[in-house]
Amino acid sequence: MPPTVQRDYVDVNGMNVHYAKAGDGPPVVLLHGLGASHLTWQENIEALAANFTVYAMDIPDHGDSVKEGVSYTIDASVSFTFGFLDAMGLSSAALVGNSMGGLIALKSALAEPERITHLVLIDTAGFGKEIAPFLRLMSLPFVGELAERQATRSTANMLRQIFAGKDIATEVLTAELVRTRSLPGARSAVLKTLRAGVDVFGMKRKHRLLSRLPDLPMPLMVIWGGRDRFFPLAHAYAAAEMVPSTRLLVLPDAGHWPHMQSRTYSTLQ
Numbered sequence: 301m302p303p304t305v306q307r308d309y310v311d312v313n314g315m316n317v318h319y320a321k322a323g324d325g326p327p328v329v330l331l332h333g334l335g336a337s338h339l340t341w342q343e344n345i346e347a348l349a350a351n352f353t354v355y356a357m358d359i360p361d362h363g364d365s366v367k368e369g370v371s372y373t374i375d376a377s378v379s380f381t382f383g384f385l386d387a388m389g390l391s392s393a394a395l396v397g398n399s400m401g402g403l404i405a406l407k408s409a410l411a412e413p414e415r416i417t418h419l420v421l422i423d424t425a426g427f428g429k430e431i432a433p434f435l436r437l438m439s440l441p442f443v444g445e446l447a448e449r450q451a452t453r454s455t456a457n458m459l460r461q462i463f464a465g466k467d468i469a470t471e472v473l474t475a476e477l478v479r480t481r482s483l484p485g486a487r488s489a490v491l492k493t494l495r496a497g498v499d500v501f502g503m504k505r506k507h508r509l510l511s512r513l514p515d516l517p518m519p520l521m522v523i524w525g526g527r528d529r530f531f532p533l534a535h536a537y538a539a540a541e542m543v544p545s546t547r548l549l550v551l552p553d554a555g556h557w558p559h560m561q562s563r564t565y566s567t568l569q
């Protein structure tokens with residue numbers, strides 16, 4: 301019988317945060333990417349819950365979490381991550397982050413390594429300057445607003461890029477992302493968050509943390525889709541070269557969300 305997935309809200313540093321929880325065992329916290337929600341982990345929560353207590357939240361300004369009074373910076377998201385652990389009564393946890401969520405997880409692990417038991421980074425931001433040209437363009441005034449003007453169209457375009465053109469996105473996933481991206485303040489929040497980390501030249505220098513990887517004391521796993529259109533596969537190999545003990549897994553046919561194309565994480569250790 302599959303584990304029951306519970307959904308609820310919790311106050312984190314004065315913010316109303318929506319999250320899902322399932323399973324029993326060592327805690328694992330899942331951090332989604334920009335413009336997404338906890339729903340992007342729908343293929344992984346039950347599999348992980350067989351061995352872990354899994355928490356998947358909607359990062360503030362995303363999904364059904366609060367979108368007003370939020371500081372749209374990566375550093376604020378790091379503070380939020382530890383606030384979430386505190387709210388859940390967790391002294392430590394493993395962090396799994398995808399894209400923007402990976403950068404948040406990485407910065408969290410560097411900030412308070414004693415609280416992070418394991419770190420899994422999936423097609424993460426933060427390994428280099430290079431990023432998809434359309435995201436660099438969206439960082440420009442007016443251009444990003446124009447691209448985000450229609451939630452349905454922008455979501456469909458985003459999913460085509462994420463899955464490298466493959467018809468993988470389900471109707472449920474598409475409809476839910478359209479719903480959450482249509483909520484008041486959602487599109488503005490996505491652009492503000494993007495612009496906090498990206499400019500027309502690529503990832504901002506302060507968020508390029510490849511050289512800091514050797515500072516991590518916890519086990520590191522890097523997972524990458526071979527057809528990622530957001531960040532080049534070379535970033536994954538650079539991370540593995542920087543830290544030879546890294547567990548590197550490349551899924552050749554996957555895009556930017558390889559966790560939605562594989563149940564790899566059921567073997568997380």
